[in-house]
Amino acid sequence: MRIDAHQHFWRYEAAHYPWINAAMTRLQQDYLPDDLAPLLAQRQLQGSIAVQARQCVAETRQLLQWAEQHADTQVVGWIDVTAADLGDQLSALRHPRLRGFRHLVQDEADPAAWLQQARVACGIGQLQKHRYVWEMLVTWRHLAETTQFAAQHDRHWLVLDHLGKPDIARGARVWGEQVAALAALPHVVCKLSGLVTEAPHGSWHSAQLRPFIEEALARFGPQRLMFGSDWPVCLLAAEYHAVAQLIDDAVSALSADEQAAIWGNTAAQVYGLTGENNESVFAG
Template sequence: MTVDAHHHVWDLSVRDQDWLTGPELQPLRRNFTVEDLEPEAHAAGVTRTVLVQTVTVPEETPEFLALADAHDLIAGVVGWADLTRPDIAEELARLRELPGGTHLKGIRHQVQGEPDPEWLLRPDVHRGLAAVAEAGLVYDLIVRPHQLPAAVRAAESHPRLTFVLDHLGKPPIASGALDPWAGAVRSLAALPNTVCKLSGMVTEADPASWTADDLRPYADTVLDAFGPHRLMFGSDWPVCVLAASYEQVADTAGDLVKKLTDDERTAVFETTAVRVYGL
């Protein structure tokens, strides 16, 4: 059994995805539903998934919780809530009382789009992260390499909160450069309350010509830094379709961890996600 710890869905008739700009993202400017995902996930042996937020609007999280309530495939939701609101603790409690609220496993904010590289260290964000920890949820980090030092300090400040690094911290795979990304990732991995998703790599590589060997140095870095029991597979569907099919992403992830033991591969593809998200 495989858990896909990171995917999205959206319906453009419900709301626009305002980040889908430019010709390179045009293939994503259509609806992607759970019904679209199910046959691809099942063909790849995926039996459970984690649905992750896409936009910073309060209406999306209740919609995702309702989807999880209606579809056995979705075992958990990483939603969005405004960490800076004074009543963030009450808001998290409210979300968990909604239909499907038991599926709320984590919170994420689009930190990668924040102009302040130390957004995670703001006092109001610090208070919000403390509320996430108190609620027993995890926090997904969507950051770029230059924001990783602030992520390290935030994780140090909240030892009771598990921080999940999405997409390896978006390393510059297309350029082939490892540093300074690798050093920052190792600093984050040195903290016991951090986990990493083996996800989002194909779209950081050259979308037209990437190979598994292009991704391997980056996968090997996080495998060495976090270890397989703090690493989890995510497809990043449907964003991945810009560079690869769902099947290709899953097969490539398998290739990148083929030297691991059976137990270690099971951790990457199932048990880490089950443990971290409480699926």
């Protein structure tokens, strides 16, 4: 199975996406499943995980609606994990295409404090009880606190988005040291995504970013890494094909099984994308 484990859809309204600033004109338009479909086909990708870009349940419902209409889409949505009625909200959102949830921890005034809240811990416990994946969107500044958080929540998969947004200028070795303790936790998986937009000033080249992929391979191993395009956000720095080719080139020396893990088999395992007879959920 070949899967893009991280992309976004939206109908663009400026008020709904305040993080899309005036300089991001490329993102100020609709990006919908029919726009992504030919890009997936060009890279022989069977399906994708549509990840939340707004912190509201309304967007989660919209993503699920699109997923119902497109057999190649599964969803990681948003829910308020601190809510007192989280159980009821989960029941109301239950859907066969809903694979997990994410919160924009990086945008909190104090990400470290947010991760340490008792209400957050209680909420993550409920999500893991229901076998939902939790995706961790943090930057390199809070990888230590993220490690403490992850160590406390080991009943189901946790996913580190975008390699924890490394400080590209400081180099891959520094990032490798920062992420080492988190990578040592066997229930934590990392997405090879978002690197091109982390490069300073949106300018990148393969030789600059490839060491981070190699460091991720050394720290997590191919069985706990997943390809993600971060489309359409990646368009701020690179076209879809260039993002996929960066990963393709970096993993080309691995065995066929190791490459297959990165290009989809790990995502299939983490998100539960096979049925009882190991058939793909994207088949129908």
